[in-house]
Amino acid sequence: MRTRIDLAGATTEGFRVDLGFGKGSLKSALLPEGAVGLKQGELHAVYAPESGQLRLAKLDLDLGGGAGLAVKGSLDAITPELIAGTDLPASPIPPVS
Numbered sequence: 001m002r003t004r005i006d007l008a009g010a011t012t013e014g015f016r017v018d019l020g021f022g023k024g025s026l027k028s029a030l031l032p033e034g035a036v037g038l039k040q041g042e043l044h045a046v047y048a049p050e051s052g053q054l055r056l057a058k059l060d061l062d063l064g065g066g067a068g069l070a071v072k073g074s075l076d077a078i079t080p081e082l083i084a085g086t087d088l089p090a091s092p093i094p095p096v097s
Contacts, residue, residue, distance in 0.1 A: 019043045039064040
């Protein structure tokens, strides 16, 4: 990962991340069983604060057993504060009780 982030000023000059990861799991209330196992994965993304866009060049997840997920695209309205974790939006997912 390459970036320059000023946490005190909540500013960034943008970043690029190239990440490979191994066996683990993704946990989310959105998943039917609450989690999905991962065999391995790869993420390549660029954040451009001037356009407020996170571009996913590649997100590949190997779920094992021949199953996989590949994502490519962009996310708009991503602010430097959101990246720094100082202005998190309210979750549309209701809390699990």
